[in-house]
Amino acid sequence: xxxxxPAAVVVLAAGEGTRMKSKTPxxxxxxxxxxxxxxxxxxxxxxxxxxLVVVVGHESERVTAHLTxxxxxxxxxxxxxxxxxxxxxxxxxxxLDGVVDGTVVVVCGDTPLLSGATLTALVSAHSxxxxxxxxxxxxxxxxxxxxxxxxxxxxxxxxxxxEHKDATDAQRAIREINSGVFAxxxxxxxxxxxxxxxxxxxxxxxxxxxxSILREAGHRVGASVAGDHREILGINNRVQLAQARALLNxxxxxxxxxxxxxxxDPASTLIDATVTFERDAIVHPGTQxxxxxxxxxxxxxxxxxxxxxxTVHPGAxxxxxxxxxxxxxxxxTVGPYAYLRPGTRLGTRSKAGAYVEMKNAVIxxxxxxxxxxxxxxxxxxxxxxxGAASVFVNYDGEKKHHTTIGSHCRTGSDNMFVAPITxxxxxxxxxxxxxxxxxxxxxxxxxxxxQRNIEGWVARKRPGSAAAQAAQxxxxxxxxxx
Ligand code: UD1
Ligand code: CA
Numbered sequence: 001x002x003x004x005x006p007a008a009v010v011v012l013a014a015g016e017g018t019r020m021k022s023k024t025p026x027x028x029x030x031x032x033x034x035x036x037x038x039x040x041x042x043x044x045x046x047x048x049x050x051x052l053v054v055v056v057g058h059e060s061e062r063v064t065a066h067l068t069x070x071x072x073x074x075x076x077x078x079x080x081x082x083x084x085x086x087x088x089x090x091x092x093x094x095x096l097d098g099v100v101d102g103t104v105v106v107v108c109g110d111t112p113l114l115s116g117a118t119l120t121a122l123v124s125a126h127s128x129x130x131x132x133x134x135x136x137x138x139x140x141x142x143x144x145x146x147x148x149x150x151x152x153x154x155x156x157x158x159x160x161x162x163e164h165k166d167a168t169d170a171q172r173a174i175r176e177i178n179s180g181v182f183a184x185x186x187x188x189x190x191x192x193x194x195x196x197x198x199x200x201x202x203x204x205x206x207x208x209x210x211x212s213i214l215r216e217a218g219h220r221v222g223a224s225v226a227g228d229h230r231e232i233l234g235i236n237n238r239v240q241l242a243q244a245r246a247l248l249n250x251x252x253x254x255x256x257x258x259x260x261x262x263x264x265d266p267a268s269t270l271i272d273a274t275v276t277f278e279r280d281a282i283v284h285p286g287t288q289x290x291x292x293x294x295x296x297x298x299x300x301x302x303x304x305x306x307x308x309x310x311t312v313h314p315g316a317x318x319x320x321x322x323x324x325x326x327x328x329x330x331x332x333t334v335g336p337y338a339y340l341r342p343g344t345r346l347g348t349r350s351k352a353g354a355y356v357e358m359k360n361a362v363i364x365x366x367x368x369x370x371x372x373x374x375x376x377x378x379x380x381x382x383x384x385x386x387g388a389a390s391v392f393v394n395y396d397g398e399k400k401h402h403t404t405i406g407s408h409c410r411t412g413s414d415n416m417f418v419a420p421i422t423x424x425x426x427x428x429x430x431x432x433x434x435x436x437x438x439x440x441x442x443x444x445x446x447x448x449x450x451q452r453n454i455e456g457w458v459a460r461k462r463p464g465s466a467a468a469q470a471a472q473x474x475x476x477x478x479x480x481x482x
Contacts, residue, residue, distance in 0.1 A: 005047065005048050005049065005050070006047055006049045006050075006102065006103040006104065006105045006123055006183070007049065007050050007051065007100045007101060007102030007103055007104060007186055008049055008050060008051040008052070008053065008093075008096055008100050008102075008104045008105070008186065009044040009047060009049045009051070009052045009053075009104075009105045009106075009107065010053055010054075010055065010088075010089055010092035010093065010104060010105070010106045010107075011037065011040055011041060011044060011052070011053070011054040011055065011092075011107050011108070011109050012055050012085055012088045012089070012092075012106065012107070012108050012109055012180075013027045013037050013040075013054050013055060013056055013057075013063060013108075013109030013110075014055050014056055014057025014058060014060075014079040014082050014088055015057070015058060015082055015110075016058040016059075016082075017058075017110065017235075017236065019236045019237040020235075020236070020237060020238060020241075021237075021238075025058055025059040025062060025063055026109075026110055026235065026236075027063060027109040027110060028062065028063060028066055029235070029241055031112055031241065031244055031245040031248055032245060032248045032249060032252060032270075032271065032272050032273045033272025033273055033274050033275075033290055033291060034112075034272070034273050034274070035066060036109060036110050036111075036112045036235055037054065037063070037066075037067070037109040037110075038066075039112035039113075039114075039248075039273070040107055040108070040109050040110075040111060040112060040114060041054065041067070041074055042116075042273075043107075043114050043115055043116045043118075043119055044105070044107060044116075044119065045072075045116075046115075046116025046117075046119065046120065047105065047116065047119050047120060047123060049105070050102075051075070051096050051100070052074060052075065053074075053075045053076065053077050053092045053095050053096060054067055054074055054075070054076050054077070054092075054109065055076070055077050055078075055079050055088045055089070055091055055092045056076045056077070056078060056079070057078065057079040057080065057081070057082050057088075058082070060076070060078055063076070064076045075095065076095075077091050077092050077094070077095035078091070079091045083198075083204055083205055084198070084202070084204025084205035084206055084207070085180075085204075085205070085206060085207035085208070086193055086196040086204075086205035086206050086207040086208075086209060086210065087204070087205040088207075089106055089189070089193060089207055090193045090205070093186075093189070093190060093193070098190070099186065099187060099190050100186035100187075100189075100190070101186055101187060102186050103123060103126060103127065103183055103184065103185065103186065104183070104184045104185075104186040104189055105119065105122070105123060105181070105182065105183050105184075106180075106181065106182045106184065106207065107119070107180070107181050108180040108181070108234060110234050110235045110236070111179070111180065111181070111232055111233065111234050111235070112235065112244055112248065113230065113231045113232070113233055113244055113247055113248055113251075114179075114181065114231055114232060115231060118136070118226060118227075118231055119181070121224065122134060122136050122181065122183050122224050123183050125183075125222070125224040126183035126222070126224070129220065129222050130220060131183075131185075131219075131220045131221065131222040132184070132185045132188045132214045132219030132220055132221060133182060133183070133184045133185070133188070133189070133210060133211055133214055133219075133221050133222070134182065134183045134221075134222040134223065134224055135149065135158065135161065135178055135179070135181070135182050135211065135221075135222075135223050135224070136179040136181035136182065136223075136224055136226055136232065137149045137176050137177060137178060137179060137223040137224070137225050137226065138176070138177060138179055138225060138226040138229035138231075138232050139175050139176055139177075139225065139229055140175060140177055140229045141175075141229075143164075143172070143174065143175050143176075143177045144164065145164050145236075146164060146177035146178060147161040147162060147163045147164065147177060147178035147180075147208050148161065148162050148164070148167055148171050148172065148174040148176070148177060148178070149161060149174065149176040149177065149178060149223055150162055150171060150174065151176075157221065157222075158211065158215070158221045158222060158223045159212065159215060159221075160208075160209075160211055160212040160215070161178045161208035161209075161211055161212075162208075163200065163201070163202070163206065163208065165200075165201040165202060166200050166201050176223075176225070178208060179226060179232035179234075180232070180234065181232065182207070184210070185219075188214060188219060189210060192210040192213045192214055192217075193205075193207075193210065195213050196209045196210065196213065197209070230247055233247070248273070249269075249270055249271060250266065252271045252272075252273060252275070253266045253269060253271055256271070256275075256277050256283075259277060259279065260277075260278075260279030260280060260281075261277045261279065261280075261281045261282075261283065261295070262280070262281070262282045262283065263283045264282070264283060264284050264285050264302075265284075265285035265286075268285045268286045268287075269283055269285070269286075269287050269288075269289075270287075270288040270289070270290075271288075271289045271290075272289065272290045272291055272293070274291060274292055275289045275290070275291075275292070275293045275294070275295075276292075276293075276294045276295075277294070277295045278295065278296045278297040278299075278314075279297060280297050280298050281295035281296065281297065281298070281299050281300070281301075281312075282299070282300040282301070283295070283300075283301055283302055284300070284301065284302030284303040284304075284305075285302060285303045285304075286302060286303045286304040286305070287301055287302035287303065287304070287305045287306070287307075288305070288306040288307070289301070289307050290306065290307065290308040290309070291308045291309040291310075292309045293307045293308060293309060293310050293311070293312075294310075294311045294312065295312050296311070296312060296313050296314040296315075296316075296330075297314045297315075298314050298315045299312040299313065299314060299315060299316045299317070299318075299328075300316075300317045300318070301318045302318070302319070302320075303319070303320065304320045305318055305319070305320060305321045305322070305323075305335075306321075306322045306323070307321070307322075307323045307324075307326075308323070308324045308325070309324060309325045310323040310324065310325065310326045310327070310328065310340070311326075311327045311328065312328045313327070313328060313329050313330040313331075313332070313348075314330050314331070315330055315331045316328045316329065316330060316331060316332045316333070316334070316346075317332075317333045317334070318333075318334040318335060319333075319334065319335035319336045320335045320336035320337050320338075321334050321335040321336070321337070321338045321339070321340065322338075322339050322340070323338075323339075323340035323341075323344070324340070324341055324342055325341070325342030325343065325344070326340035326341070326342070326343075326344040326345070326346070326358075327344070327345045327346065328340075328346050329345070329346045329347045329348045329349070329350055329365075330348045330349070331348055331349040332346040332347070332348065332349060332350045332351065332352075333351045333352075333353075334346070334351075334352045335352070335353070335354065336354055337354050337355050338352045338353070338354070338355070338356045338357070338358075339356075339357040339358070340352060340357075340358050341357070341358065341359035341360070342359065342360065343359060343360035343361065344358040344359065344360070344361050344363075345361070345362045345363065346358075346363045347362075347363055347364045347365040347366070347367065347382070348365045348366070349365065349366050350363045350364065350365065350366060350367045350368065351367075351368040351369065351370060352369050352375075353368070353369060353370035353371050354370070354371055354372065355371065355372045355373075356369050356370075356371070356372070356373050356374075356375070357373075357374045357375070357376075358374075358375045358376070359375075359376045359377070360376060360377050360378075361375045361376065361377070361378045361379075361380070361392075362378070362379045362380065363375075363380045364380055364381045364382035364383070364384065364407060365382040365383070366382055366383040367380050367381065367382060367383060367384040367385070367386075368384075368385050368386065369386045369390075370385075370386075370388065371388035371389065372388050372389045373386060373388070373389060373390045373391065373392075374390075374391045374392060375390075375392045376392050376394040376395075376400070377392065377394040377400050377401065377402045377403065377419065378392050378394075378402065378403040378404070378405065378417075378419075379402070379403070379404045379405070380405045380409075381405060381406045381407030381408070381409070381425065382407040382408070383407055383408050384405055384406070384407060384408060384409040384410075384411075385409070385410050385411070386405075386411050386415075387410075387411050387412045387413035387414065387415055387429075387431065388413045388414070389413055389414045390411060390413070390414065390415040390416070390417070391415075391416050391417070392417050392419065393416050393417060393418045393419060394419045400419075401419035401420040401421075402419055402420055403417045403419045403420070403421050403422075403423075404421075404422045404423070405417070405422075405423045405427070406423055406424045406425035406426065406427060406441065407425050407426070408425060408426050409423060409425070409426065409427045409428070409429075410427075410428045410429075411423075411427070411428070411429040412428075412429045412430045412431035412432065412433060413431045413432070414431055414432045415429055415431070415432070415433050415434075415435060416433070416434040416435065417435050418434065418435065418436045421435060421436070421437070421438060422438045422439075423435070423438070423439040423445075424438075424439060424440050424441030424442065424443070425441045425442070426441055426442045427439045427440075427441065427442065427443055427444075427445065428443075428444045428445070429444070429445045429446075429447075430444065430445065430446040430447070430448060431448075432448045433445060433446060433447040433448050434447050434448070435447055458471050459471060459472065
């Protein structure tokens with residue numbers, strides 16, 4: 001196993017990707033929650049290489065910033081001019097202080113579906129066969145644009161790779177193509193790169209020429225055919241971007257289902273590569289699970305929900321909800337039509353009901369905000385019930401303020417809690433109150449205008465109206481009854 005660990009992986013990502021027609025460099029486009037180059041780096045890391053370097057060029061500052069952000073920054077090498085894939089690998093190897101002993105794997109930054117398993121199989125075939133170079137090839141339905149694998153008609157061995165633009169008609173008919181992924185003997189690669197010329201249709205140093213150079217020098221050149229040609233799909237335009245996203249999404253959902261998750265409708269479910277699950281989680285149609293979202297055992301999400309960086313604890317139920325950076329406690333219920341923003345933490349068996357928005361709010365065990373409310377910058381104790389249509393008035397126009405509500409409270413409907421404010425344990429509030437002062441434990445707070453009834457007003461001020469007639473009839477009826 002450890003004999004197979006490559007000395008280095010070089011990721012080529014200096015090209016512009018003009019066909020994306022984008023102000024964003026191609027390799028920074030996203031599928032399933034990761035950039036294209038991010039997927040390639042993740043797959044490369046599964047090889048556990050001693051060195052990993054990404055060759056950047058076009059918009060190198062942006063690409064480098066992206067690659068060096070986060071917990072595990074990636075080393076980059078700068079290719080000022082894009083003089084071809086051979087030139088790019090040369091730059092990458094120079095960044096690793098020249099000659100690399102051992103296996104060097106080269107991958108392109110625009111093949112996000114490439115799996116760590118396929119890379120591992122390539123490296124292992126390369127070392128088992130004792131090759132100087134092994135190319136990952138694939139049989140594709142349409143080989144237009146790809147480099148063709150040319151084999152010796154006598155023994156089937158690989159003789160060279162010919163680029164589409166340099167190929168004869170007979171060579172263009174070949175369906176076996178170069179995926180752009182290789183395993184090389186590092187020393188032989190370094191020597192051969194020094195011999196690559198630029199006498200081709202694009203005037204570039206082709207990495208693919210290394211194969212014929214090594215073969216002519218008497219070294220073993222091999223090809224390992226990928227089991228699934230879709231894995232090496234290279235992204236050049238937005239159509240391929242969507243195709244790759246669909247394929248990866250399908251693969252991720254299949255992995256989840258295999259691990260015991262029920263996905264009601266894979267076709268309408270979108271999932272990021274970084275989402276995690278436990279068994280018996282259920283995902284209903286029209287659901288997007290993004291970022292570091294985690295669905296624990298027996299949790300249920302959807303339909304029509306978008307969860308980003310949200311943890312759904314065991315047995316929680318989330319319906320028609322948008323959540324970002326929220327934590328939904330065991331057995332809690334959310335929605336339908338809830339919006340949970342960053343910093344929302346719902347306790348065990350708590351509830352954020354219909355048309356409820358929460359932000360930076362900690363809701364205690366068994367506490368409920370059932371209907372039509374905004375809870376922002378708040379701490380609510382355990383087993384408290386917040387009346388319908390309440391607003392935590394957290395913003396004074398300049399600053400945000402905090403509201404604290406104790407345990408076992410019953411607040412009336414249509415309350416405004418004007419922060420900063422604290423309500424003690426066991427507090428009741430009257431419906432329609434605007435609470436502006438702290439409420440001590442066990443008190444009833446009433447903060448609204450007193451009601452007055454002006455009798456006979458309708459008969460005097462709206463004589464002859466339907467209301468007046470109805471009132472008169474009602475008065476007669478009750479007089480008759482008494
Ligand atoms: C390349 C291969 C082709 C293969 C195809 C697979 C060569 C000469 N051709 O063709 O055989 O079938 O990939 O997708 O290798 N890059 C740099 N610096 C450069 C040039 C390219 O970093 O100077 C990077 C690009 O950003 C890209 C990768 O190398 O990630 C491949 O380059 P690209 O121009 O897309 O090569 P293809 O023409 O697709
Ligand atoms: Ca390409």
